[in-house]
Amino acid sequence: MDASSILDTLKTAVPGASYEAGASVDFATIYVPAASLVETCRALRDTPSLRFNVLIEVTAADYLPREPRFEVVYHVLSIPNRLRLRVKVRVASNEVDGVLPTVQSIWPAAGWPEREVWDMFGIIFAGHGDLRRLLMPEDWEGHPARKDYPVQIRKAAQTYEPLEVTEDEFKANIERDRLKRAH
Amino acid sequence: MAELRTETMTVNMGPQHPSTHGVLRLVLELDGETIKSCMPTIGYLHTGIEKTAEQKKWQQVVPLVERMDYLAAQSNSLAYVLSVETLLGLEMPQRVKDIRVLLAELQRIASHLVWIGTHAMEIGAVSMLFYAIRERELLLNINELVAGFRFFPSYFRVGGLREDLPRGFHDAVTAFLDRFPAKIDEFEGLLTKNDMFTHRTQGVGVITLDEALAWGLVGPIARGSGSDYDVRKYFPYTGYETYDFKVPTATEGDVFARYRVRVEEMRQSVLISRQALERVTPSGAWACDDPRVVPPPKDKVYTEMEALIQHFLIYSQGFTVPVGDAYVPVEGPRGEHGCYVVSDGTNRPWRVKMRAPSFMAIQALPKVIQNGMIADVIAVIGSTDVVMGDCDR
Numbered sequence: 012m013d014a015s016s017i018l019d020t021l022k023t024a025v026p027g028a029s030y031e032a033g034a035s036v037d038f039a040t041i042y043v044p045a046a047s048l049v050e051t052c053r054a055l056r057d058t059p060s061l062r063f064n065v066l067i068e069v070t071a072a073d074y075l076p077r078e079p080r081f082e083v084v085y086h087v088l089s090i091p092n093r094l095r096l097r098v099k100v101r102v103a104s105n106e107v108d109g110v111l112p113t114v115q116s117i118w119p120a121a122g123w124p125e126r127e128v129w130d131m132f133g134i135i136f137a138g139h140g141d142l143r144r145l146l147m148p149e150d151w152e153g154h155p156a157r158k159d160y161p162v163q164i165r166k167a168a169q170t171y172e173p174l175e176v177t178e179d180e181f182k183a184n185i186e187r188d189r190l191k192r193a194h
Numbered sequence: 195m196a197e198l199r200t201e202t203m204t205v206n207m208g209p210q211h212p213s214t215h216g217v218l219r220l221v222l223e224l225d226g227e228t229i230k231s232c233m234p235t236i237g238y239l240h241t242g243i244e245k246t247a248e249q250k251k252w253q254q255v256v257p258l259v260e261r262m263d264y265l266a267a268q269s270n271s272l273a274y275v276l277s278v279e280t281l282l283g284l285e286m287p288q289r290v291k292d293i294r295v296l297l298a299e300l301q302r303i304a305s306h307l308v309w310i311g312t313h314a315m316e317i318g319a320v321s322m323l324f325y326a327i328r329e330r331e332l333l334l335n336i337n338e339l340v341a342g343f344r345f346f347p348s349y350f351r352v353g354g355l356r357e358d359l360p361r362g363f364h365d366a367v368t369a370f371l372d373r374f375p376a377k378i379d380e381f382e383g384l385l386t387k388n389d390m391f392t393h394r395t396q397g398v399g400v401i402t403l404d405e406a407l408a409w410g411l412v413g414p415i416a417r418g419s420g421s422d423y424d425v426r427k428y429f430p431y432t433g434y435e436t437y438d439f440k441v442p443t444a445t446e447g448d449v450f451a452r453y454r455v456r457v458e459e460m461r462q463s464v465l466i467s468r469q470a471l472e473r474v475t476p477s478g479a480w481a482c483d484d485p486r487v488v489p490p491p492k493d494k495v496y497t498e499m500e501a502l503i504q505h506f507l508i509y510s511q512g513f514t515v516p517v518g519d520a521y522v523p524v525e526g527p528r529g530e531h532g533c534y535v536v537s538d539g540t541n542r543p544w545r546v547k548m549r550a551p552s553f554m555a556i557q558a559l560p561k562v563i564q565n566g567m568i569a570d571v572i573a574v575i576g577s578t579d580v581v582m583g584d585c586d587r
Contacts, residue, residue, distance in 0.1 A: 037280050037520045065407050067523075072536050072545040084534065086521055086549070090407070090423050097521065120410035123557040146237040146586060156245055192201055 014039035017096060020061060024054035033099060040097040045111050048100055052117040055087060055096070063087040063096060066118035069125055071102075071132045075158040079103040081134055083111060087118075102134055113139040131156035202230055207571065209238050215312070215575065216582030218556065227568050232560040236553075239586040247546040251512035252278055253352055255546060259533065260346040262548055263584035265308050268301040269526035270548065271350045273533040276431055276522040278352045281515050281537055282487065287479040290354045291433040296367070296470035297340070297349065298432075298524070299463040303374070304333040305527035305579075306460050313453070313576035314385055317394045322384060329377055332370050339366055352513075353488045354481025359474070367471055371464055378460055385453070395450035399562050399574035402447055409558035413529020413551050415578060418455045419447035425525040432524075439466050449577040456579075486513050512541040521549075528552055528579050552578075552585040 014032035017039055021030060028047035033040035043051050055063040067086040074080060081102040088095055100111060113136040114121045125136045126145040133154035136142060144151060150169060153160055176184070208219035217238035223231040243262055247255045259274045260267035272294060279286070286294075311326030334344040339360055341347035349356050385391045406416040412423050424441040426434040442458030444451035481488040489508045494501035515537040523532035529551030536545040555578040562578075563571050 034518065035520075036283070036518055037522060065412055066410050067412075067530065067532065068410075068534070068547075068549045070534055070547045072519075084519075086532070086534070088412070090412075090421065090428070093428055095429070097519075118410070119408050120554060120557065123553060127553075144237070146240040148237070155242065162245070162249060 014041055017041060017061065020058055021051060021054055024058050025050045033097070035097065038095040038097065040099060042099050042101065045100050045102065049112050049114060049117065051098070052085075052114045055098070056117055060092070061089060061094070062091045063089045063094070065090060066114070066120045066124075067095075069114075069121055069128055071128045071134060071156075073132060073156065073158045081132060083128065083134060085114070110135045110137050112137050115139065130154065133157065200225075205568075209235075215580055218575070218580065218582055218585075220559075220571070222568065222571070224568060229563055229566055229568060229571065232563055232571075234556050234559055236556060236582070236585055239582045241587070243587050244546050244548070247543055249542065251541050252515055252543060253512060255543060256351060257346060257348045259546070259548060260348060261583065262550070262587050263526065263528070263531070263552070263581050264345065265581050266301055266305040266527045266531075266584075267346045268297050268350060269305075269524060269531050270533075271348065272298055272432070273522060273524045273526075273531045273548070274535070274546070275350045275352050276524065277520045277533045277535045278515060280520040280522055281518055281535065282352070282484075283516075284353060284482050284484055284487065286354060286432070286482055288433070289474060289478045290480060290482070292470045292473045293355060293359065293480070294350060294432050295434065295437065296467055296474060297347075299467045299470065300333055300336060300367070300370075302463050302527045303460050303467075304330050306456050306463075307333070309456060309527070309576075309579045310381060310385075310453075313573075313579070314391070316572045316576050318390060319385060319388070322381070325377070325381065325384070329374060332366075332373075336363075336366050336370065339363060351481070353484060354479075358477055358480040361476075364471065364474075364476060367467070371468055371471070374464055375461065378457065378464075382457060386457075392450060394570075394573055395453060395577070396446075396448055398449045398570045399566065399577060400446070400448045401558070401562055405558075405561065406447070409561065410554040411529065411551075411558055413526070414452055414455050414459065415529065415555060417441065417443045418452035418577075420445040425523045425530055429523060431522060437466050437469050449573050452577040514539060514541050515543075519545075523549070526551060528555070528581065528584065548584075548587060550584045550587060552580040552582070555580050556585055 018030050018032060018041060025047055029044055031042040033042050055061050065088040067088050069085050071081050071083045079101040083100045083102055085098040113125055125139055126142060128134050129142050130145045130147055131154055203224045205222045205224055207222055209217040219235040221233040222229055243258050247258050256271050259270045262270050307326040307330040311323040314322035337347045338344045341349040401419050403419040403421055406419045416423060422441055422443050427441055439462045442455050444454050485504055489505050490501040495505045517537055517539040519536040521532050521534045523530050532549040534547040535543055538544040563574050
């Protein structure tokens with residue numbers, strides 16, 4: 012099944028969305044606008060002739076200095092129909108357009124890959140709920156997979172002073188926690 | 195008697211726990227011995243390989259991707275090499291395809307041997323580790339024979355292989371294939387009907403088929419839950435459609451089902467390896483004949499000016515790859531490995547992204563072990579066969 016026949020099926024399932032077929036050398040690629048991403052993914056999963064039941068991965072590529080700068084790529088797989096599809100969404104670098112809806116409600120597997128894309132590229136997934144650092148340390152600044160992120164940098168190792176408490180403070184802390192839990 | 199005051203306890207398992215296969219950290223909330231919640235923390239082994247790859251030439255990325263999933267190095271490099279070759283539009287000679295199949299299957303056996311050894315050791319059968327590692331040693335010796343490197347051979351290259359097979363290759367592989375099926379029987383004799391092993395594994399860590407697919411666990415985990423999806427059958431690559439083999443499945447979805455699937459996979463890998471070894475001649479074509487990618491033979495380099503120039507260009511500037519992107523999946527020991535490569539038409543990749551089966555498996559781990567016992571966590575981690583190098587990249 013090539014991109015155009017998948018798009019024909021999608022257009023009947025999601026009326027009004029403006030899709031675009033992408034060039035590819037391996038399997039079909041379609042461009043989906045961010046606004047209709049969730050409905051499109053639901054149609055991809057539930058339409059009987061498609062049934063893309065497995066989300067293989069979510070990743071992104073930074074095409075600096077092109078604008079819109081990012082492309083978020085979803086690879087999906089249909090085991091019943093032996094199909095693969097690449098869904099691409101163009102994402103601009105400014106704050107307003109740099110937001111995508113999460114597709115966790117369609118494929119729960121999207122949780123960590125979306126977190127990784129945020130961690131590495133700084134693309135925000137609205138409604139994700141757990142958009143914390145995944146691969147980088149919690150206190151890391153910047154998004155290292157971006158093309159304008161320096162390749163060779165040195166960062167001082169983060170160190171922490173040991174917390175010193177007196178015996179009385181120690182006992183008071185335990186008592187305070189105990190009271191907190193009791194309520 | 196005063197009322198007992200109970201509260202849940204938070205326990206950090208890892209990142210230095212011996213059973214977490216590297217540096218996986220699980221923050222477990224325990225109610226007695228029952229797991230109320232689990233939060234995996236990863237990233238301790240993140241080395242930025244994907245970012246590093248963007249600074250390297252196409253061919254120089256091969257050793258880098260092999261260091262991601264360090265137990266299945268040639269599965270990584272096969273995925274990468276196939277993706278780049280798809281972009282370049284290269285077609286490999288049949289002999290190269292057969293050698294790749296052979297080495298990929300031996301790699302699968304080597305990876306499964308580490309899995310069966312460590313998995314059984316962690317749930318109490320310590321001696322299994324020695325039996326499994328003894329066999330794996332022979333496979334590492336084959337790697338050393340082929341490429342001079344035991345863990346990361348970097349033998350698959352864009353455009354074919356690094357060089358022709360060494361003398362003695364067929365004898366070494368035949369010796370292993372003749373010996374190994376009896377060893378699998380030995381492993382099964384030690385584990386499959388072992389009461390202690392079955393008690394620790396049956397009915398533990400159950401994943402239903404729907405859950406497995408929803409969480410993207412395609413590979414041995416989904417096959418342990420009843421899926422028959424195997425990339426080698428569904429989307430054959432590098433000539434797998436010409437091999438005769440079965441895809442083992444089980445339906446229970448527990449730790450023991452995944453064990454049975456992987457053990458049977460080792461037997462099937464032996465069958466595939468035998469077929470591949472029969473087809474591979476001791477010497478012959480070991481790369482495609484595309485002068486853009488493959489350097490000319492040495493005798494021409496020393497006698498012909500054009501060949502010398504071509505040799506110099508390939509080794510100094512590398513080759514360029516047409517603009518575009520490609521993703522070619524391969525069936526790795528842990529599930530679907532795939533490499534998404536993007537080219538901007540230069541001699542360096544614009545983006546390299548490896549699809550990591552361990553990443554997905556750890557994501558789904560809290561679902562699987564919720565409300566289980568803390569001792570079962572070890573069995574479940576072992577059965578998902580996660581490699582942190584694969585997960586963190």
